[in-house]
Amino acid sequence: MTDAAELRRRTQELLVAQPPATTGRLDFLRARFDAGLAWVHYPEGLGGLNAPRSLQAVVDAELEAAGAPGNDPRRIGIGLGMAAPTILQYGTEEQKRRFLRPLWTGEEVWCQLFSEPGAGSDLAALGTRAARVDEDGWVVDGQKVWTSSAHAARWAILIARTDPDVPKHRGITYFVCDMTDPGVEVRPLRQITGEAEFNEVFLTGVRIPDAHRLGETGDGWRVAQTTLNNERVAIGGMRLPREGGMIGPVARTWRERPELRTHDLHQRLLALWVEAEVARLTGERLRQQLVAGQPGPEGAGMKLGFARLNQQISGLEVELLGAEGLLYDDWTMRRPELVDFTGREAGYRYLRSKGNSIEGGTSEVLLNIVAERVLGLPAEPRTDKDVAWKDLAR
Amino acid sequence: MSTTSPTKTGPVSPVSAQPDLLYSEEEEALRAAVRDLLTDHCGAARVISRAESDTPHDLSLWKALADGMGLAGLLVPEERGGQGATHREAAVVLEELGRAVAPVPYLTSAVVATEALLACADGSEVLTSLASARRIGALAVPLHTAPGAPFPSARAADGVLHGELAGIADAAAADVLLVPAADGGLYAVEADATGVTVTGQTSLDLTRPLGRVTLDGTPGHRVGDAEPAVQRALRAGAGLLASEQLGLAEWSLTETVRYLKDRRQFNRPVGGFQALKHRLAQLWLEVVSLRAAARNAADALAADAVTVGDGPDTAVAVAVAQAYAGQVAVHAAEEALQLHGGIGMTWEHPVHLYLKRAKADSIAYGTAGAHREALAELVDLRTP
Numbered sequence: 001m002t003d004a005a006e007l008r009r010r011t012q013e014l015l016v017a018q019p020p021a022t023t024g025r026l027d028f029l030r031a032r033f034d035a036g037l038a039w040v041h042y043p044e045g046l047g048g049l050n051a052p053r054s055l056q057a058v059v060d061a062e063l064e065a066a067g068a069p070g071n072d073p074r075r076i077g078i079g080l081g082m083a084a085p086t087i088l089q090y091g092t093e094e095q096k097r098r099f100l101r102p103l104w105t106g107e108e109v110w111c112q113l114f115s116e117p118g119a120g121s122d123l124a125a126l127g128t129r130a131a132r133v134d135e136d137g138w139v140v141d142g143q144k145v146w147t148s149s150a151h152a153a154r155w156a157i158l159i160a161r162t163d164p165d166v167p168k169h170r171g172i173t174y175f176v177c178d179m180t181d182p183g184v185e186v187r188p189l190r191q192i193t194g195e196a197e198f199n200e201v202f203l204t205g206v207r208i209p210d211a212h213r214l215g216e217t218g219d220g221w222r223v224a225q226t227t228l229n230n231e232r233v234a235i236g237g238m239r240l241p242r243e244g245g246m247i248g249p250v251a252r253t254w255r256e257r258p259e260l261r262t263h264d265l266h267q268r269l270l271a272l273w274v275e276a277e278v279a280r281l282t283g284e285r286l287r288q289q290l291v292a293g294q295p296g297p298e299g300a301g302m303k304l305g306f307a308r309l310n311q312q313i314s315g316l317e318v319e320l321l322g323a324e325g326l327l328y329d330d331w332t333m334r335r336p337e338l339v340d341f342t343g344r345e346a347g348y349r350y351l352r353s354k355g356n357s358i359e360g361g362t363s364e365v366l367l368n369i370v371a372e373r374v375l376g377l378p379a380e381p382r383t384d385k386d387v388a389w390k391d392l393a394r
Numbered sequence: 395m396s397t398t399s400p401t402k403t404g405p406v407s408p409v410s411a412q413p414d415l416l417y418s419e420e421e422e423a424l425r426a427a428v429r430d431l432l433t434d435h436c437g438a439a440r441v442i443s444r445a446e447s448d449t450p451h452d453l454s455l456w457k458a459l460a461d462g463m464g465l466a467g468l469l470v471p472e473e474r475g476g477q478g479a480t481h482r483e484a485a486v487v488l489e490e491l492g493r494a495v496a497p498v499p500y501l502t503s504a505v506v507a508t509e510a511l512l513a514c515a516d517g518s519e520v521l522t523s524l525a526s527a528r529r530i531g532a533l534a535v536p537l538h539t540a541p542g543a544p545f546p547s548a549r550a551a552d553g554v555l556h557g558e559l560a561g562i563a564d565a566a567a568a569d570v571l572l573v574p575a576a577d578g579g580l581y582a583v584e585a586d587a588t589g590v591t592v593t594g595q596t597s598l599d600l601t602r603p604l605g606r607v608t609l610d611g612t613p614g615h616r617v618g619d620a621e622p623a624v625q626r627a628l629r630a631g632a633g634l635l636a637s638e639q640l641g642l643a644e645w646s647l648t649e650t651v652r653y654l655k656d657r658r659q660f661n662r663p664v665g666g667f668q669a670l671k672h673r674l675a676q677l678w679l680e681v682v683s684l685r686a687a688a689r690n691a692a693d694a695l696a697a698d699a700v701t702v703g704d705g706p707d708t709a710v711a712v713a714v715a716q717a718y719a720g721q722v723a724v725h726a727a728e729e730a731l732q733l734h735g736g737i738g739m740t741w742e743h744p745v746h747l748y749l750k751r752a753k754a755d756s757i758a759y760g761t762a763g764a765h766r767e768a769l770a771e772l773v774d775l776r777t778p
Contacts, residue, residue, distance in 0.1 A: 254775055261778035269775060270766040274717040281686035281714075285415035292416060301679040370678055371671035375651050378666030 002040070002051035004058045010049075011037060011062040025069040029105040032068075038104045042088065046100050054291040071106050075338050078149060079103040079110035083157050085230040090174070090215040090223050099155070099176070111153035113144040113177060113201055114224070118394060120146075121365045124168045124221055125384075125392065128203060130160035130175065137209040138162075140177070143202050146359070150186045150199035152337050153179045157227065158208075159220045164390040171389055172220035176212040183207070193351045194331040197339050228361075239287055240280050245306070246313040246342060246349060247276035253320060260320050269320075272313050279305050297374045304366050307356035310341065314349040321346055413693040413711075415686055421486045428465070428490040431458055436494045438744035444497055445600035445747065451567040456498040459487075460527035466504045467525030469512070469630075469699075475522035480699060481630065485637035485692035492641025495747045497601040499530050499564035505634050507531030510572050510580065510627035514618025520570055520582045532568035533627050534583075534607055536561035540760025541628040541712070542768060547620065548609050550575035555583065555609040563758070565592050565605025573609065574620035581614030588612055599754035601747060629712055632759035633695045636688035636715035639755050643681050643726035646748055650674065650730045657735075670733060677729055680722045691715035710772050717765040720756030727752040 018031045032038055033047045037059050042048025064070075073080050080103070087099055102108040119126040128142025140160055150156070156177040163171030177184070183206035188196030215223040243251055254261065254269060282305065286298040318325040329345040341352055357363040371377045384392055417425070435455050444452055460466035468484045470476020484505060491500055508524055510533050511517035523529040535545045538561060548557035555575060565571070571583045571590075585592060589610035597603040617623075651674060654665030664670060694711035727749040731738040738745050756762065770776055 251773075251775060258778070263778055266770070266775075266777055267766075270717075270770055273773065273775060274714055274766065274769065277714050278683045278687045278718050281413075281415065281690050282683045284412070285686040285689065288414070288416050294416075298682050301675075301682055304675075305679055305683065364672070367672040367675040368668070370675035375671075375674055375678060377651065377655065377671050377674065378663050380666075380668065 002049045002055070004055055007037070007040060007049070007051060007055055007058050008062060010035060011059050015063075015066050015068065020066060020068040026105060026107065028069055029071055030101070032063075033101050033104055037063075038071075039084075042100075046088070046096055047104055052293070054293065057291070071104060076103065076106045076109055077338075078112050079108070082112055082227045082230055083110045083155070086157065086174075086214060086223060086227045087176075089226050092211075094211070095176070095214070102154075108154040109149055109152045111147050111149045111156045111179070112227070113147060113150075113156045113158040113203075114227075115146045116143060117145050121362050123224075124172065125389070125394075126159060126161060126172070127394075128158075128160045129164075130162050130173060130208065132162070135210075137207060137211075138175070138213075140175070140183075140203045140206040140208055143200065145189065145198075145200050147186075147199045147201050148197060148339065149337065150179065150201050151188070151335055155179060156201075157214070159224050161389065162217055162220075165388050166218075167386055168384060168389040168392065169221045170218060172224070173217050174214040174220035174223040175208050176214060177203075177206065177208060178212075181206050188333070188335055190333055191351075192354065193348055194328075195334045195336060197336055240283065242277060242280065244280065245276060246310045246317075246353070247273055249342060249346070249349070250313055250317045250320065253317065260322060265316065265320055268316055272309065272316060275309055276313065279309055297370075300366065300370050300374060303356075303360060304363050304370075307353075307363055310349075310353040310356050314346065314353045317346040318350045413690050413697075415689040415693065417486065417689075418482075421483060424483055425486045425490060427463065428459070428487055429493075431455075431463070432490055432494040432496060436496050438747070441495055441497060441601060441747060442741070442744060450497055450600060450603050451499060451564070452497045453567070455496065456500075456530070456567075457527070459498060459500070460504065465500070466508075466527040469505065469508050470521060470525040474518060474525065476525040480696035481634060481692045482689075482696045485634050485688065488634055488637040489641035489644075489688075492638035492751075493645040495601045495642065495744070495751050499532070499567045501631065501635065501638060502532050502564040502602075503530045503568070506627045506631040507533050507568075507570075507572055509630040510623040511617065513623040513626040514580060516615075517582065517617035520572075520615075520617065523570075529569040530564070530567050531570045531572060532562055532564050533624065534559045534562050534565070534571045534573040535624055535628070537563040537602075537604060537754075537759070538757045538761075539628060540764040540768070541625060541632055541709075543760065543764065545574065545624060547574040547576045548581075550577040550579065550581070550614075553613065554589075554611045555581060555614050556611060558606065558608045560595065560606040561604050562607055563602055563604055565607055566594050566603060568592075571607060572617070572623075573607075573614060574624055575614075578620055579616040580618050580620040580623045582617050583609065583612055583614040587614075597754070599750045601751055602754065628759055629709070630695055632716045632765070633691040633708075633712040635755060635759055636684070636691050636719040639719040639723035639752065640681070640684050640688045642748055642752055642755070643677075643684060643723045646723075646726035646730035646745070646752075647674065647677050647681055649745075650677075650733050653734055664733075673729060673733070677726055680725065684719055684722045687715040687718050706772060710769065713765040713768045713772060716760060717762045717769065720752075720762045723752040724749075724756050 014035045018028050036044055036049040038047035040049050040051040040056050041053035043050055084103055116126050130138045130140045133139050156179055158175045158177040159172050161171055162173040183204045185202040187200045189198045189200050190196045283302055289296045328347040372379050464477055465487055467476030468479040472478040511521040524531045539545045548555045569585050573581045573583050575581055589612040591608040593606045595604045595606055655663055657664045691711045694708040698708045730745050731749055737743050
């Protein structure tokens with residue numbers, strides 16, 4: 001087992017071999033991956049050293065101190081948080097070697113083709129078809145929606161229906177889709193904020209080689225669970241300083257603009273400040289549990305709490321601004337490559353935060369998940385369990 | 395009348411170490427031992443019948459916890475006759491006591507009175523007797539007093555004390571009362587000394603009853619200065635109360651989930667209805683959050699004791715925990731009552747004990763509003 005001292009030694013070796021001051025950013029990131037210091041808990045040869053996940057912090061601290069370049073995990077969040085763990089668990093050796101390195105260095109951005117206009121919370125009802133056409137592969141037709149980064153992505157993780165004659169969860173298969181295929185059309189989906197951070201993706205006769213299937217045919221729902229569980233872990237694993245989230249800008253405005261203060265707003269601000277601090281501590285406790293190797297169920301609830309808080313805090317912020325709250329910074333349609341919830345101004349934060357209780361699982365679905373999987377309460381009655389997908393009402 | 399200065403301002407420490415928000419193996423072992431004892435000796439039926447009696451405190455249970463397990467002296471250094479543990483361990487004990495609404499003076503004697511004495515130069519003899527559980531102590535400051543708030547005091551003249559102090563938690567069980575006096579001193583007064591009368595007040599919380607203390611020419615032993623002692627005691631009391639509230643909220647949630655899996659209406663387990671599932675999931679999230687806040691407060695108090703500091707971060711940690719804990723514990727108990735339906739409204743079901751304790755706790759050592767006001771100063775979010 002690789003320990004902290006060994007990781008420090010390897011990190012120093014990397015820094016000697018590739019001095020950050022004179023090495024190009026990508027060259028350094030590739031060398032770091034090849035040295036097994038990208039994600040130390042991954043296998044050797046795939047960016048890791050089979051070391052305990054908690055020791056990543058040792059490497060990160062040494063590299064940060066040495067001024068080494070980072071891989072901008074925000075820009076490649078879907079790749080790091082969702083595609084990579086799924087490929088690691090279900091991919092063939094060839095797939096792992098092809099995809100993981102450029103994914104980690106950020107040379108190739110990933111997006112996720114899961115949601116559809118008719119299948120959001122009821123994701124397993126999806127209708128995008130993948131038909132086996134020959135020995136080599138499949139042809140995919142359908143439409144996906146709410147796809148962040150599709151306009152910047154080289155690859156997508158995709159789930160599609162391969163057998164309409166069995167109940168919905170059983171006829172799904174998981175693929176890696178080439179976003180440069182001519183059958184892939186990405187159209188910006190303009191949101192209430194005015195910008196188009198998401199996309200619609202139209203798939204028309206898209207050829208996917210069988211070598212780009214992840215997991216067994218028909219087993220895509222199980223593979224997708226790996227992806228979705230990792231998405232929620234990634235959301236809970238953030239480390240924030242006090243006032244590090246949405247509460248920060250409001251607190252600053254309160255301090256800097258005494259003329260805006262009222263007693264009513266003061267009471268509400270203090271109550272939300274407390275809740276934000278408690279949410280931050282809850283996230284910190286979850287992170288400590290993960291590092292200590294005792295993952296708790298808190299991750300399932302963290303997103304719920306942040307969604308509600310972000311909406312309440314940003315709502316208060318617009319109100320605090322009064323006359324200025326009636327204005328908006330810019331309605332121009334932009335296509336940002338990464339989402340910054342706290343970026344821009346109060347009106348943007350207020351509108352964007354409305355998505356926090358919908359994206360990555362609606363709050364209503366997450367409450368069901370907590371109730372059933374954490375508290376063990378009886379599941380919702382199911383009327384679709386034994387019905388072939390093609391016979392479901394749509 | 396003794397009043398207090400507002401919160402101390404000190405230099406903000408440079409990036410302090412991250413709080414440890416988890417439980418250690420030793421803390422989990424302590425929890426298991428306390429829970430075992432409470433399971434055997436503090437069942438709900440026993441607590442209910444005791445609440446109706448003339449002796450609301452369960453002194454045999456107290457003896458088993460405090461003397462048998464040595465828990466009364468957790469916060470007292472070994473050289474002063476205690477266990478030399480920290481607020482982290484005391485917090486775990488309080489979680490379990492909250493879960494059982496145990497009618498024992500742990501928070502009042504082993505935490506609040508003990509902390510007051512730890513701040514006093516001359517209180518060693520009393521401190522040792524509390525740590526060894528030979529005696530029970532109570533700080534004669536009304537239970538609702540927030541850290542930093544003014545508190546009433548007795549008159550001191552010619553070496554004796556006069557006055558009446560009401561709202562004193564667990565006064566009826568105390569052998570020694572720690573009385574702040576107008577001359578700025580904190581006095582140790584024997585409960586059976588000349589001129590002392592302790593009268594029970596009919597209290598909302600049956601398991602932590604309040605009392606009225608009357609002093610009429612009573613001799614007392616000055617143990618130290620009242621102000622720093624009372625402030626230290628109230629801060630520790632407020633910070634660790636959050637752990638009791640956590641235990642209480644957790645019992646309310648667990649017991650309600652258990653009941654709703656069992657209880658059937660409309661030919662289904664009631665817990666299968668989405669309207670109720672969502673309420674319980676929401677409550678679970680609040681309990682999980684309270685755990686982080688309560689652990690943070692306990693860890694900050696423990697760290698302060700080590701550095702003999704009084705860091706502003708500890709004040710923030712305590713105020714955050716208390717500004718949050720009350721609403722969660724009350725919400726949990728109120729949901730437990732509502733979701734138990736008719737049985738929840740009865741005297742025979744223990745949920746009322748939890749609701750009464752939760753509501754009283756939401757006022758004890760300062761309301762959420764008082765702690766939010768403290769935060770306005772501490773984190774520079776000032777009033778209009």
